[in-house]
Amino acid sequence: GAGVSQSPSNKVTEKGKDVELRCDPISGHTALYWYRQSLGQGLEFLIYFQGNSAPDKSGLPSDRFSAERTGGSVSTLTIQRTQQEDSAVYLCASSRWTEFNYEQYFGPGTRLTVT
Amino acid sequence: AQKVTQAQTEISVVEKEDVTLDCVYETRDTTYYLFWYKQPPSGELVFLIRRNSFDEQNEISGRYSWNFQKSTSSFNFTITASQVVDSAVYFCAPLKGGSEKLVFGKGTKLTVNP
Numbered sequence: 001g002a003g004v005s006q007s008p009s010n011k012v013t014e015k016g017k018d019v020e021l022r023c024d025p026i027s028g029h030t031a032l033y034w035y036r037q038s039l040g041q042g043l044e045f046l047i048y049f050q051g052n053s054a055p056d057k058s059g060l061p062s063d064r065f066s067a068e069r070t071g072g073s074v075s076t077l078t079i080q081r082t083q084q085e086d087s088a089v090y091l092c093a094s095s096r097w098t099e100f101n102y103e104q105y106f107g108p109g110t111r112l113t114v115t
Numbered sequence: 116a117q118k119v120t121q122a123q124t125e126i127s128v129v130e131k132e133d134v135t136l137d138c139v140y141e142t143r144d145t146t147y148y149l150f151w152y153k154q155p156p157s158g159e160l161v162f163l164i165r166r167n168s169f170d171e172q173n174e175i176s177g178r179y180s181w182n183f184q185k186s187t188s189s190f191n192f193t194i195t196a197s198q199v200v201d202s203a204v205y206f207c208a209p210l211k212g213g214s215e216k217l218v219f220g221k222g223t224k225l226t227v228n229p
Contacts, residue, residue: 041221042221101165102165104162106152
């Protein structure tokens with residue numbers, strides 16, 4: 001596709017339920033990121049995948065959060081037993097280095113509301 | 116350790132004014148890259164520019180210009196003759212050389228009033 005896509009665009013869930021958020025990166029991009037943006041706040045790094053290397057999970061806020069990337073492409077961010085403080089926009093990005101350039105592009109985000 | 120600071124939380128200008136957004140990146144790294152992203156009210160992050168630490172040449176592109184000074188760790192972004200459509204949150208994001216993990220500043224909310 002032309003850009004990073006995310007689904008769903010909006011998700012409303014009840015407290016305590018599990019949710020899965022999906023990200024399709026740009027074809028050919030080797031790295032994939034998940035960020036979280038709470039209302040009126042900056043971007044909070046969650047997790048980063050690069051090729052076949054072990055992911056950088058240093059930003060995950062708790063063990064309720066996990067992510068996987070299958071086949072080096074699509075990624076799923078899973079939040080178990082959702083809490084109201086998990087309400088935020090979850091942004092996915094993908095990137096790659098070329099010989100003279102680095103590009104990182106973001107998807108439109110998934111707005112998660114936990115009621 | 117690296118630290119990125121966008122000291123301006125919010126800026127409000129009247130259309131056609133020039134506005135400069137400040138970003139300071141403190142690091143001991145000699146090779147790094149600095150990015151600016153724009154996030155309009157629609158929410159999607161839009162890539163604006165990337166600069167290399169080894170290239171201090173300033174550039175102008177249309178109404179945008181940027182001033183990178185390695186000696187002061189500043190990477191400022193100027194919009195000339197601002198327009199209402201420039202209203203957005205602007206994020207500065209450095210990238211350490213050899214890394215692929217952007218570190219975002221807290222952002223500056225720009226409001227351009229008609």
